[in-house]
Amino acid sequence: MELKYYIIRRLLVLIPTIIGLLLLTFILLRAIPVNDLIANYVNQKATPAEKALEKQQAITLLGLGQPLPVQFFTYLTDVANGNLGNMYSAYYNGGVLRGIELFLPVTLEIAIFTVIFSVLISIPLGTFIGSRPNSVSDSVGRVFSLIFYAMPIFWLALMLQYAFGKNLLFLGSYGLPINGQGFPIQQVGFVHNHTGYSYSVPTHMLFIDAVLNLDFPLAVVAFEHLILPVLTLSMTVLAGLLRFIRAGMVDTSNQEYIKTARAKGVPEKLVLKRHIRKNALLPSVTVIGLLVAGLLGGAVVVEDIFQITGLGRLSLAAITGTSGNGANIQFFGVAGTVLFFGLILMLTNLIVDIVYAFLDPRIRY
């Protein structure tokens, strides 16, 4: 089968999964009594007249009172139009989609650096220890990856914060100033407490923007703020990747075709480079999806601890609600972020599958 048809088939499989995901978030929203849902949509600080108007809006928008299939269809059109509802919390007030738009770049920047850092380290390290199983370096590598794999990420973050945070001033909040209410989109970017710099263009990712605008002092500050979150997230991602690559190396080394390569007279170095490494690294492409899932989950924890204004905290804020005591769960926020995380992950898995099919000739069959 050609790659083209594989991609088409893969896209077709995606459709029911996306519909299923939408169904799931829809059910989440409808598991809640209608009144609470409407109360969620309405800005509690508005005047009574405005409230009444918003309430009416909510009822028509959500299609409440109509049969469930119709409601689901209304929900689908809402989502397609970018209307994920509103949320009100100490962290962010306003439309959920707008919130996601605002906070995504911050999380994305951390994710990008985490992936780069952990891939750059895990591939050489994994092939190194995987090529000499049961050696001292292998044992050290295994213990290292095992410990970080089994480590609670929140504890690691706290410990790093304790060890480095105080001395190196890495603890300043990173990201947007949040004043309880919404804020103008132009300000999106970074306002640092000490310097007062404000950046928004072009990527909304502070460090990358600073570098692109050749503002190196700010880039240094931004980089300092990236170190601990990226390090924390990398440790867990790296540990997982390292284990996987090592296992792949060991498994591939025992394959019959490696024996063939040796029988052909391929020198050990080339056996490792040309035959073992390539075949061992290929399957690790497939775990990237799982790692991104772990990464996004970890982002919730890390952003909470390092006070980073990212997407993870948005989803947490939706749950904590306005008062912080759980009385006001923001259902639209919860459903919206779950939907968004799901879509990101599906996209990642789609890309991973296509890349893997491109790399491994066997998979297309």
Place this chain on the structure above:
Amino acid sequence: MQTTVSIFKRGTIQKKRHPKVEDAKETIKLVVKNKVAFTGLVITAVYLFLAFMDQVYPAYLGFGPNIITSLLQVGGQPNGKFPTPPTTVGGWHLWFGTGLGHFDIFPAMLASLRIDIGYSLLIVLSGAIIGIVVGSFSGYYGGVWDELVMRITDIFYSIPFIVMAIAFTTILSFTFTQDNIPISGFNLIALALIIIWWPTYARLTRSITLSLKSSRFIEAAIASGSSRVRNVITHIIPGVLSPVFVQISLDLGSIVLVFSTVEFLGLGQIIGINYYTPELGNIIVNGQGGMLLGYWWPIFIPGIFLLIFTVGINIFGDGLRDVLDPKMRR
């Protein structure tokens, strides 16, 4: 043709064998011989023992209900006393110092084990049972149901675990309170985690089922007129058990982590778990406030305590997987 038959006859005369018993014996022997796996086994056993002791002999180790009440401060608020560092003076309960709110960390950690390990076991085992049943039947029957199950697991796989856990927990909590169904906070988390954990086992079981389905002994069973349900119960499920068991031992560590992470993120308070309830994630989040003042031990020590358990169960699971791998036996 008496040719081949006689070979078999002669071969079996020597001694009667019980392959399953011998296999289990061999597995135990290999685990014990594998130093790393054995260490993991010992760690796991000690933790399980400690968790168990809490229930059976509350007075024996000096913790239990008494300690839990001592953790509860007047009015549910911290009493303002500063944490005292780890010391060997003044009894074993002070070995690891006291936390913010002045509770003794060591007994609190020990008391946490019952909740952490107990609920994790509950989650993993329930998830495994649901997963085995769903996975083996859908894999064996195939068709539309199989496709449906796979798509459902796809959806669960496409949402980050922590995000899903907190979302499900809160929404479940909300619906339960609305309908006036009394449910404790931990049961709520456990229920949410079971709902999102079973797909892992369903997928694992299904993939093994598919490979078992085409094997000879299933063909033989079908030929001898055995029904489909019977085949799944008598042939597929027993074949699935040992890889699932390995997965359970590996997952137990992760689920303890998820469980405490959910607590750490402050969900416990939202769903009505007391601030002083001994649970490792809870103890750590309680210590967070004192960290910048230099009180590291209320965080560090419970974290290490948790880490030792997750590392232990992981190396045990890894070792078990190696041992059960037919390639390693030769």
Place this chain on the structure above:
Amino acid sequence: MIVEESKTEKKKNLKPYVEVKDLVTQFFTSRGIVKALDKVSFSVYPGEIYGLVGESGCGKSVTSTSVMDLIPDPPGRIISGEIYIDGFNIIADLNKMARIKIKSETDVRIRRYKKAIKRHNNVLSKIRGDKIAMIFQEPFLALNPTMTIGDQIMEVIMLHNISSISNSILRRENISSGEVRNFITEFYSINDETQKRKEVNNFAASYAIQEFEESILSLLATSDDKQYIENEILNMVRENRTGMNIQNIREIKGYFDLQNDIFQNTLRLLQAERNGDSSAIKQFNSELSKLKRIEASSFFLLRLKLKFAYKYVMKEYRKEARRRTLELLTLVNIAGPEVVIDSYPHELSGGMQQRAMIAMSLASNPRMLIADEPTTALDVTTQAQILEIIKDLNKLIGMAVLFITHDLAVIAETCNRVGVMYAGNIVEESSTIEIFNDPKHPYTVGLMSSVPRADKKREKEIKLETIPGTVPNLITPPSGCRFHPRCKFAMDICSLKKPKLVEISERHKVACFLYSDESEVE
């Protein structure tokens, strides 16, 4: 049909190409030490097909892997013995590479010496594939799934045949009219058609101009004017060499020749070390360091280029290697080699995969092939074709074959000589005809009577028989003769002492006390 023995007669005064002496290979497992091979000795002479036959688990495959020193470590190791490949003992340094301390059956400590192992591997990588090649039971598993067939075959050529490619390219670039004239006169002096074709083939091959083979042939057929033909051929070749960087090729050739010198020197050094000849060691050491200095100084840039732009630097070589690969694929009867060369293993059928494996093993013109149950995983019709190819190669190129199988029919079909293995020992060795007509060892006798045979019609009353019992567990093998618990003729001594493989008639060896004295023990 049983192969004629005529050819083997000549081999009496030949030196064996591969000689295995007292080979002991063991596997250290969690259940105990598997004594897989217990002093196995045999020789394979140039041009013959030597078969190893036995029940599964008797150590045939371990023997073949041991000959290439490909036993996976852990769990296995060659413990002792000698394996001479073309006169060079590849495992003389066993004690330098590892120390084995056996505390108990299940507790074995092995200390490995990395430096010695590294040197051993370096030396062996020049021998494996070049002097001796191997094909495996399951071609699908034995081919790298993520490399094309062509790349895998080309790899062998690029490893072992660089200098021969350099030579032919250089010869082509500097082709002189005298050389062409010589070829033409040579061609006209031959009368036989096939010989003529062979001559053209040789000429084209040695000048790397195979693409002109057909046109040269038609030229020679259509014209009688020698001068005209000469000019045409010269033009043909010269026009084709556009854009070839001769300087580059000379440099690469120089580098690989130096590599070869270093290897030869290492071999000499090894030999000297084994002999304990200190002056020779000193001499070769200094020579080696001299060569390495040259390598470092003169070829610094080339080595960098090779490291980072191998494919680009070697592109002329790769072109030639690809052409040779196509030829090899045609040689093993693969239809459509142009398509197969760029396909991946999973796109081919089992038979095609095995052919590709054979083509790969032939790539560097080895003088011996080890075929480890090459037909077991294939269906019957394909089996016959593969066997035919192996036999043809043996006849055409005179390649020796060590053929491993459990199938007596295949042995009868292909082999000149046969060794019968039982539980890690060779119990009988003889020519194929004698093994089938006059088996001596009780095990061989049992083996022979357990298969139906068309050529023994007169003994209709003889039923197919089986050998009682099963293959012994090699962790705790029977004492003495390993066959004695299953042997009808077992005597007291059989369980006490191990019989030696002794010659009972000319070139017929048996290890059994029925035929040898009690003094002939190991």
